[in-house]
Amino acid sequence: MSDTSSPLPAPPGPRRPGERALTALGLAAPADDPADSSPHTFPDGGTWRTEIPSVEGPEALAVVLEESARLDVPVHRVSQGSGVWMLSDAEITEMAGACAARDIELCLFTGPRGTWDTGGSTRSSSGGAGLRARGHDAFAGCVEDALRATELGVRCLLVADEGVLWTLHRLRERGPLPADTTFKVSALIGPVNPASFAVYEQLGADSVNVPSDLTLTHLTEIRRLSGAPLDLYVEAPDDLGGYVRMYEAAELIRRAAPLYLKFGLSGAPGIYPYGAHLRDAALDTARERVRRGRLVLDLLARHGADGGMSPLGSRLPGPLTRFSANPKD
Known part of the structure; x- marks a missing residue:
């Protein structure tokens, strides 16, 4: 016998995965608590932007730009993980120009950092100091990277050390770094509680x-x-746990806005520090990261939760709370 029951009416607004079918079975999820919704937005009014990480050079960037156009994946930012010091001036200039032509923010990592220097503690079971800059020379190298990259047109820098972050913020305040430079804190030293998150903001993180x-x-x-x-x-990526949270994308935006959705890739080989010997892996994974982004965007659209994206070309964070950059205060 055919089922002649009328279809369930769709509730207003975004829906949760499987919502209608589960509601019919009496298995509906609890209603959202309005108190859980983030009250914050980007200065343009958007709640989310997109980022393609691990774009390690001009060739990988070209793949990302081509694939994002083919799959209609909007990109606000691309980031690189190997470091400014692993790119030539010509490569940085080419990447900065290609991103500027498409109104995409280019973010390059400052280095050297602990995982690649002579210190052995990062390879111990405790992980030691992680990616932080060990000693004055490594610290100075990060500053040198920042100065060089901004001179070549880069306006976003990835940082994995609190002292480097604070120093770069002070240089931004005083003029050696352009005032519109933004700083992004690496996931490898990312904070895990509200107080530490707020400290990074006050140290200069954007x-x-x-x-x-x-x-x-x-x-x-x-x-x-x-x-x-x-x-x-x-x-x-696997070295950050390999978590896949696509079905949570809408809820991540609701709770965490303003939010950059990063389209990483699990089950992929490591490519840091990048060189030509890793070319095939870098290009293949760059292409697949864009496809993963398309899957997330499609999922948001199916759930009616794809509204609120910042306009393409948006990059600045808006007013943030800072410690005083004047040591006398």
Whole structure:
């Protein structure tokens, strides 16, 4: 016998995965608590932007730009993980020009950093000091990278050390770095509680990568203390846990706005520090990261939750809370 029952009416607004079918079975999820929604937005009024990470050079960038056009994936930012020091002036200039022509923010990592220097503690079971800059020379190298990159047109720098972040912020305040330079905190030192997140904001961070295993409640707690843009891998690389949170994308936006959705890739080979010997892997994974982004955007659209994206070309974070950059204060 055919089922002649009338279809369930669609509830207004975004829907949750499987919502209508589960409601019919009496298995509906609890209603959203309005208190969990982030009250913050980007200065353009948007709640989310997109980022393609691990774009390691001009060739990988060209693949991302081509694939994003083919799949109609809007891109606000691309970031690189190997470091400014692993790129030539010509490569940086080419990447900066290609991104500027398409109104995409280019973010390059400052280095050297602990995982690649002579220190052995990062390879111990405790992980030692992680990516932080060990000693004055490594610290100075990060500053040198920042000065060189901005001279070549880069306006976003990825940082993995609190002292480097504070120093670059002071240089931005005093003039050696352009005033519109933005600083992004690496996921590898990302804060895991509201107080530490707020400290990074006050040290000069314009967006803060948090580990991808933070719960929705953790994100709400952060948003009750800070409105600084938050970066989160919707799919994390294996060395960051390999988490795949595509079905949570709408809820991540609701709880964590303003939010950069990062389209990472699990099950992929490591490519840091990048060189020509890793070319095929870098290009293949760049292409697949864009496709993963398309899957997330399609999912948001199916759930009626694809509104609120910042206009393409948006990059600045808006007013943020800072410690005084004047040591006399």
